[in-house]
Amino acid sequence: MPRPTLLQTRTLPAAVEARAARDYAVRRPEGPDRTLDAAALLAAAGGCDGILCAAGDALDAKTLAALPESVRIIATFSVGTDHIALDAARARGIAVTNTPDVLSVATAEIAMLLVLMCARRAGEAERLLRAREWTGWAPTQLMGVTLERKRLGVLGMGRIGRELARMARGMGMEIHYRNRARLAPEEEEGATFHADDESFLAACDVLSMHIPGGPATNGWLNAARIAALPRGAIVVNTGRGTTVDDEALCGALRAGHLRAAGLDVFAGEPAIYEGYHSAPNVTLLPHLGSATVETRDAMGFRCLDNLDALLLHGGEPPHRVA
Ligand code: DGY
Numbered sequence: 001m002p003r004p005t006l007l008q009t010r011t012l013p014a015a016v017e018a019r020a021a022r023d024y025a026v027r028r029p030e031g032p033d034r035t036l037d038a039a040a041l042l043a044a045a046g047g048c049d050g051i052l053c054a055a056g057d058a059l060d061a062k063t064l065a066a067l068p069e070s071v072r073i074i075a076t077f078s079v080g081t082d083h084i085a086l087d088a089a090r091a092r093g094i095a096v097t098n099t100p101d102v103l104s105v106a107t108a109e110i111a112m113l114l115v116l117m118c119a120r121r122a123g124e125a126e127r128l129l130r131a132r133e134w135t136g137w138a139p140t141q142l143m144g145v146t147l148e149r150k151r152l153g154v155l156g157m158g159r160i161g162r163e164l165a166r167m168a169r170g171m172g173m174e175i176h177y178r179n180r181a182r183l184a185p186e187e188e189e190g191a192t193f194h195a196d197d198e199s200f201l202a203a204c205d206v207l208s209m210h211i212p213g214g215p216a217t218n219g220w221l222n223a224a225r226i227a228a229l230p231r232g233a234i235v236v237n238t239g240r241g242t243t244v245d246d247e248a249l250c251g252a253l254r255a256g257h258l259r260a261a262g263l264d265v266f267a268g269e270p271a272i273y274e275g276y277h278s279a280p281n282v283t284l285l286p287h288l289g290s291a292t293v294e295t296r297d298a299m300g301f302r303c304l305d306n307l308d309a310l311l312l313h314g315g316e317p318p319h320r321v322a
Contacts, residue, residue: 016300114262
């Protein structure tokens with residue numbers, strides 16, 4: 001039996017690439033490792049049975065409609081699927097899979113890192129040293145806020161949100177959450193559910209955002225919702241950049257309504273809203289949520305498990321989202 005042909009759009013961890021090469025005829029686009037636009041993707045997809053893509057690869061409705069008949073499955077190396085037009089995939093009968101669970105702890109760690117950096121002004125402090133401007137310890141220099149007994153508001157209490165809540169509980173924070181549905185009592189572990197935005201936002205000394213991208217969440221954190229946060233609140237986003245109105249967030253940081261923001265994701269990545277570059281109270285990370293050796297291996301293996309299920313064994317992929 002000839003091995004199925006797999007278009008692998010990005011460079012992946014070595015162990016993942018080795019397993020893919022063992023079981024598939026792997027095709028890689030020419031040139032440096034980069035997000036593929038529609039033209040490059042279609043040019044590379046001819047005759048492929050499956051596509052192993054990543055966040056940022058353009059798989060909108062038009063591109064999906066133009067994919068060759070041979071493509072039966074798209075396995076994305078991400079939990080987020082906002083870069084793939086799922087309805088168009090369903091219409092074409094192309095299975096789409098993602099990588100849930102394995103990145104929850106790593107992403108929650110980055111959220112906690114941002115919470116800590118914002119609360120303790122670590123970015124500003126590091127820049128001070130690198131600029132060789134530190135003149136020595138001072139009683140009132142770079143004072144942040146203590147997180148113990150502060151309220152953490154988790155927007156989107158899925159797997160990542162719950163991992164963050166677990167970490168924050170260990171630091172003595174009080175947990176509040178807003179979610180499509182209330183968790184079962186044993187899953188809440190003492191967290192307070194809010195049925196509306198108003199009471200939730202008023203309870204956030206720190207707001208951590210974990211909602212997916214897409215039309216339903218575009219610009220969710222807008223000027224009105226920011227105004228509903230307590231003065232001095234911290235905002236952290238490790239979900240998708242599109243869920244934040246950047247102008248409104250920057251304005252609130254400049255005006256002092258918000259103490260700080262920590263952002264790992266941006267609308268239009270890798271470009272970043274210009275205002276963030278000059279704001280001292282913003283910590284910026286280049287979409288590092290799942291970037292640990294362990295997690296990226298696990299994500300790759302999860303992609304291959306999904307591809308194998310359909311292309312090698314003719315079964316149902318375990319993490320099918322469309
Ligand atoms: C994800 O898995 O969705 C991460 O954000 C990487 O894209």
